[in-house]
Amino acid sequence: MAHKKFPEDLVLYPDELLETVSTPCIVFGEELQNLFDRMISVMSDCHGVGISAIQIGVPSRALVVSWGGTTVCMANPTITSSSEETDYRNEGCLSIPYLTVPVHRSLEITVQYDDVDGEQHTVAFEGIPARIIQHEIDHLNGETMLDQISEFSANEAIKKYNKRRRKHG
Numbered sequence: 001m002a003h004k005k006f007p008e009d010l011v012l013y014p015d016e017l018l019e020t021v022s023t024p025c026i027v028f029g030e031e032l033q034n035l036f037d038r039m040i041s042v043m044s045d046c047h048g049v050g051i052s053a054i055q056i057g058v059p060s061r062a063l064v065v066s067w068g069g070t071t072v073c074m075a076n077p078t079i080t081s082s083s084e085e086t087d088y089r090n091e092g093c094l095s096i097p098y099l100t101v102p103v104h105r106s107l108e109i110t111v112q113y114d115d116v117d118g119e120q121h122t123v124a125f126e127g128i129p130a131r132i133i134q135h136e137i138d139h140l141n142g143e144t145m146l147d148q149i150s151e152f153s154a155n156e157a158i159k160k161y162n163k164r165r166r167k168h169g
C-alpha cells in the first residue's frame with residue numbers, strides 16, 4: 001500500500017504560499033473551529049508542536065501551539081512584549097521537513113489573541129511555547145525560520161533541504 005509521506009493539505013517549502021501575509025480572522029465560532037481542527041489534524045499527523053493556517057493553504061491569522069499536553073488555538077495573535085533575553089536553539093518546521101536550524105528567539109513573550117469565540121486574551125509564555133509562537137507568527141507574516149537566520153546559513157540550509165527532499169521525497 002502506498003504510504004503518503006506528507007498530509008495532502010500541508011504546504012511545503014518553497015511553495016510561495018509561505019510568503020503570503022495572512023489577513024485577520026473576522027469570522028469566529030464553528031467556521032474558525034473547523035479551521036483549527038484541520039490544522040490540529042495536520043499538525044498531529046506530522047507529530048508537530050505548532051502550525052499556522054497558511055501551512056494548510058489558508059491565509060488567515062490563526063495558529064495552534066501544542067506542548068506538554070496543552071494545545072492553544074489563537075486567532076489574530078500579536079506579541080505585546082518580548083524579553084531582551086533570548087536563547088538560541090534548533091527549530092524545525094512542518095513545511096520544511098528534514099531540516100533544523102538554530103534561531104535566536106526571545107525567552108519570554110506576552111501575546112494578545114482572540115480565542116475561537118472571538119474573546120480576547122493576554123497571556124505570557126516562556127521557553128518552548130514562546131519559541132513556537134514566535135515561529136508561527138512569522139508564518140502569519142509570510143516568513144519562515146529561514147528568514148530569521150543569516151543569508152549564508154539560510155543558503156546552506158536550503159541546499160541541505162533540497163538534497164534531502166531529492167533523497168527522501
Ligand SMILES: [Zn+2]
Binds near residue numbers: 092093094095144145
Ligand atoms: Zn514552520
